[in-house]
Structure formats: structure tokens, C-alpha cells
Amino acid sequence: MTNCVRADRWKGCKSQPVGRGQFAVMVVAVAILHSAVVPAQTPARGSSPQAPARGAGAPASGRGGGAPAAPKVEANLVQLMRGIVYPSSNVIFAAQDDLAKYPPARDPATSPNLLTSTYGGWQAVESAALALAESANLILLPGRLCSNGKPVPVRRADWIKYADGLRNAGMAAYKAAQSKNQDAMVDASGTVADACSACHDVYREKRGGPQDRCLP
Ligand code: HEC
Numbered sequence: 001m002t003n004c005v006r007a008d009r010w011k012g013c014k015s016q017p018v019g020r021g022q023f024a025v026m027v028v029a030v031a032i033l034h035s036a037v038v039p040a041q042t043p044a045r046g047s048s049p050q051a052p053a054r055g056a057g058a059p060a061s062g063r064g065g066g067a068p069a070a071p072k073v074e075a076n077l078v079q080l081m082r083g084i085v086y087p088s089s090n091v092i093f094a095a096q097d098d099l100a101k102y103p104p105a106r107d108p109a110t111s112p113n114l115l116t117s118t119y120g121g122w123q124a125v126e127s128a129a130l131a132l133a134e135s136a137n138l139i140l141l142p143g144r145l146c147s148n149g150k151p152v153p154v155r156r157a158d159w160i161k162y163a164d165g166l167r168n169a170g171m172a173a174y175k176a177a178q179s180k181n182q183d184a185m186v187d188a189s190g191t192v193a194d195a196c197s198a199c200h201d202v203y204r205e206k207r208g209g210p211q212d213r214c215l216p
Contacts, residue, residue, distance in 0.1 A: 085166075104116055130174055159199075
């Protein structure tokens with residue numbers, strides 16, 4: 001029996017939370033619905049965003065009939081986490097429970113809740129899983145800063161490994177979502193939570209405080 005990844009207030013899970021201390025307690029979909037949430041991969045103290053570096057990107061290659069546009073970085077790392085990674089993972093975690101709890105909104109076309117929108121239900125879970133997998137690419141773009149102004153260490157082998165872990169976890173969640181199977185989502189949620197904390201343990205939770213984030 002797999003353990004359920006959940007926050008304390010999670011009602012629908014069939015089994016116990018993963019026994020990994022605070023890290024086991026994960027964010028849940030209620031965040032999206034505006035209730036309180038908690039946990040593990042949430043906000044930590046002392047991270048006020050700074051303006052990100054601009055214009056950093058891959059050099060143009062000139063092959064293939066024209067230089068590709070260089071990607072531009074617009075958010076710092078904590079903004080990227082809050083804007084894409086965190087909400088996407090909440091949708092994945094929500095699918096450990098019965099999605100019937102999230103019927104289509106009265107006006108699905110304007111619903112701010114992915115699960116109750118026009119592209120809601122299992123399709124929203126697939127989308128969130130792919131968003132998470134794609135966010136690995138964003139995490140690896142050169143030129144991004146952390147909230148403390150330090151560069152995101154995109155050339156470090158372990159950083160690349162953790163980003164790939166997030167990509168693989170996202171793809172595992174995508175497969176699980178395609179199967180529309182709640183138990184498969186419990187497994188995939190565990191994989192996702194592990195991918196988050198593997199990186200956070202090294203690069204986010206720093207003894208010396210937020211000014212040491214993003215340092216090895
Ligand atoms: C490759 C490393 C890495 C991975 C993978 C990763 N994170 Fe992060 N995360 C960080 C770092 C570093 C910070 C601190 C960033 C900063 O201060 O600029 C952070 C910050 C955050 C924050 C903001 C905390 C605050 O201070 O407000 C949230 C929320 C978050 N991560 C959620 C997640 C979730 C959920 C996952 C997994 C689905 C995840 N992260 C995966 C490295 C990672």
C-alpha cells in the first residue's frame with residue numbers, strides 16, 4: 001500500500017501520510033480554492049523577490065535557416081516556484097482523491113480553478129503534470145536569480161539532476177493521469193514530493209538562512 005501525500009487537512013486520502021517529518025506534509029489543492037494550506041514545499045521565511053536578470057539566454061546558433069530566439073528570463077526562482085511549480089503540483093496532489101469533488105464550475109470557461117475549468121478533471125491533471133515536467137526546462141535556463149540575488153546554479157551537475165528529477169516526476173504523473181487511476185496518482189504524488197524535497201534539502205533549506213539559498 002502506498003502512502004498518501006497530503007496535508008494535514010486532506011480528507012480524502014486512503015492511507016497515512018508519508019512518514020518523512022514535515023517534508024511529508026504536502027500542499028494540496030485547497031490552496032487553489034483559496035483556503036489555508038500548509039506544508040512542506042511552501043513558503044519559507046525571508047524570501048522577498050528581487051528583480052530577475054534580463055536577457056540572459058542561449059546564444060543563437062545560426063543553423064537551420066535563422067537564429068532561434070534567445071529565451072528571456074522574467075521571474076526569479078521563488079516567483080517561478082510560486083507561479084508554476086507549486087500550483088501545478090497541487091493539482092496533481094488533488095487527484096489522489098476523487099475528482100468528482102471538483103465538478104465543472106458554473107461557468108467553466110472563466111473558472112480560475114484548473115480542475116473545474118473547461119479543461120478540467122483528468123485533463124487538468126494531465127496538463128498540470130506536463131507543466132511540472134516543462135518547468136524543469138525553466139529551472140535550467142541560464143540568467144535566473146534566486147530571491148537573494150544569487151544566480152540559479154544551472155551548471156552544477158546536482159542541480160541538473162534535481163531538475164531532471166522534477167521532469168521525470170512530472171512525466172510519471174502525466175502517465176498516471178492518463179490512466180485516470182487514483183492509486184497511480186498516490187504513487188506519482190510521492191514521486192513528485194520526493195523530487196521537490198531532494199532539491200529543497202540541498203538548495204532551499206539552509207542553516208545559514210535565506211541568503212545561502214541556491215548555494216551548494
Ligand atoms: C532543482 C531544485 C528545485 C526543485 C526540483 C524544486 N524546487 Fe522549489 N525551490 C527551490 C529553491 C532553491 C527555492 C528557493 C528559491 C528562492 O529563494 O529564490 C525554492 C522555493 C520554492 C517555493 C517558495 C518558498 C518560499 O520561500 O516562498 C515553493 C512553494 C516551492 N519551491 C515549491 C516546490 C515544489 C512544490 C516542487 C516540486 C513539485 C519544487 N519546489 C521543486 C528549488 C527547487
